[in-house]
């Protein structure tokens with residue numbers, strides 16, 4: 001058995017949470033990440049027949065039966081993950097139709113997974129149906145995206161078009177756009193179901209006055225997705241109060257589609 005401290009999935013998770021904290025996206029215990037692991041890979045580092053304890057999830061997700069996730073802990077601070085990964089992170093396997101999670105490693109102070117576990121697992125189900133390579137769901141509180149939900153129309157097409165217009169690379173990085181939820185109570189199955197529904201058509205879902213959810217095939221890609229949207233929101237917040245003289249036109253967006261072989265969300269460009 002190899003030492004889990006050297007497992008690439010754990011090293012990458014520690015680097016990502018540390019980096020997100022450094023970006024100011026995860027104040028206090030803000031933010032959470034879940035990473036779908038490959039069972040054969042986990043077996044190199046853990047005896048997966050040894051269950052430390054079983055934790056009820058409070059929801060059902062039969063599509064994820066037997067799947068193993070590395071996930072951040074509830075009440076835990078991203079800034080502390082690098083110093084005590086086994087306290088702040090856990091590896092769990094979903095069983096009993098997703099109603100139970102078997103702890104295989106971590107949460108060594110008796111803790112458990114993030115309170116947003118329902119939103120994460122339901123989002124994994126939705127994204128895996130679209131893309132079997134999707135392994136990551138990431139949530140955080142980037143200041144400019146959050147600020148934008150106070151001053152911009154929350155209509156998804158309008159919100160997406162504004163972000164696309166703020167940096168040339170946006171339409172290339174998230175051609176599927178950004179979906180938007182109104183303010184909802186977090187930590188509930190209801191916001192989990194609503195987020196998953198939105199994840200069927202886009203990899204980014206904004207939680208108004210709260211933060212954002214991103215999904216992708218690995219931690220780097222998902223981080224980059226949120227990073228790009230946040231950069232666009234930052235530009236918007238810098239210029240929203242100024243007279244707009246120039247923009248990226250729809251004709252120019254079509255040129256980007258052709259050059260980078262992407263297809264903008266249906267009906268979002270004229």
Ligand SMILES: [Zn+2]
Pocket residue numbers: 030031139140141186210211
């Ligand atoms: Zn949050």
